[in-house]
Amino acid sequence: MTGGGEHAEGQAESGDGPVLGLRASEWMLLVYLVLTSVIALARLSARPAVRWVLLANALSLGLVWLFARAPLGWAGRMLRELFPLALLGALYPAIDILNGFGAVTVHDQVVRGWELAIFGSQVSRTWWQSSPSAPWSVVLHAAYFAYYPIIAAPPITFLLQGRIGEARRAVRWILAAFLVCYPVFLLFPVAGPYYEFPRPDRWFVDNWAARLVYGTLARGSAYGAAFPSSHVAATLVATAAAFRGSRRLGWTLLLPAGLLTVGVVYCQMHYAVDALAGILVGVLIVVGWRALERGVGRQAPGTIS
Numbered sequence: 031m032t033g034g035g036e037h038a039e040g041q042a043e044s045g046d047g048p049v050l051g052l053r054a055s056e057w058m059l060l061v062y063l064v065l066t067s068v069i070a071l072a073r074l075s076a077r078p079a080v081r082w083v084l085l086a087n088a089l090s091l092g093l094v095w096l097f098a099r100a101p102l103g104w105a106g107r108m109l110r111e112l113f114p115l116a117l118l119g120a121l122y123p124a125i126d127i128l129n130g131f132g133a134v135t136v137h138d139q140v141v142r143g144w145e146l147a148i149f150g151s152q153v154s155r156t157w158w159q160s161s162p163s164a165p166w167s168v169v170l171h172a173a174y175f176a177y178y179p180i181i182a183a184p185p186i187t188f189l190l191q192g193r194i195g196e197a198r199r200a201v202r203w204i205l206a207a208f209l210v211c212y213p214v215f216l217l218f219p220v221a222g223p224y225y226e227f228p229r230p231d232r233w234f235v236d237n238w239a240a241r242l243v244y245g246t247l248a249r250g251s252a253y254g255a256a257f258p259s260s261h262v263a264a265t266l267v268a269t270a271a272a273f274r275g276s277r278r279l280g281w282t283l284l285l286p287a288g289l290l291t292v293g294v295v296y297c298q299m300h301y302a303v304d305a306l307a308g309i310l311v312g313v314l315i316v317v318g319w320r321a322l323e324r325g326v327g328r329q330a331p332g333t334i335s
Contacts, residue, residue: 069216122255170297181268223301262304
């Protein structure tokens with residue numbers, strides 16, 4: 031929103047007193063939780079472990095209900111602003127469970143066909159080999175790990191500044207990017223080059239940044255979650271949300287976001303098609319939310335929360 035609409039949103043979302051009813055981010059969570067529960071029920075007989083997803087979804091639904099209905103103090107209101115993103119820490123591992131810890135049929139051959147048709151080669155496999163650089167390996171693996179602070183920076187920064195409306199916008203934009211990608215991981219799983227190709231040569235990954243990335247992925251990767259790249263989509267959306275509230279913050283995040291988009295391919299974590307699809311998802315999320323916020327703002331300023 032711009033002008034008076036944005037000001038009205040800030041007033042409406044100033045956090046004065048408990049806010050009852052569901053916000054946009056909470057509606058998105060509810061829809062996703064229902065969808066994944068349906069998928070879990072459909073896969074329950076073949077994969078009994080998905081009962082844990084059903085339990086986690088039930089607890090998550092209860093958490094959404096509590097935040098929406100219970101009177102909250104200051105700390106509770108601040109937690110409510112951030113919990114949709116924090117909940118991704120449970121939703122992402124659930125993908126691995128629903129996909130049977132690698133037992134699901136993946137569509138890498140299809141995506142690699144697109145890769146070949148668009149780029150003429152398997153870019154994620156050949157790029158680091160045709161342009162070898164140990165320094166760039168360090169920089170781009172570090173940029174890959176910068177995904178976590180990039181995602182967190184806009185909502186936390188705006189909350190610390192007391193700009194609740196901007197923080198809430200950042201949360202709903204970023205959450206939308208993830209929740210568009212996650213169902214694709216379940217319905218059209220793609221393992222990605224991290225699983226499909228041999229690891230890059232030792233010289234390429236023998237540095238602190240690569241070790242940090244590989245160690246993190248070993249403990250928290252989800253099989254089938256390559257296409258589209260949620261890393262790229264969410265990073266670009268977070269950067270756009272940062273620009274909406276603070277040009278200084280946006281410019282600060284722009285370089286690492288750009289390096290991450292390149293790095294996921296150069297470091298053989300995603301196919302180039304994954305990154306391209308992630309860029310498309312990010313653009314659609316930003317354009318879609320901005321159009322919706324402007325339209326609603328004209329009709330009833332401050333009604334999107």
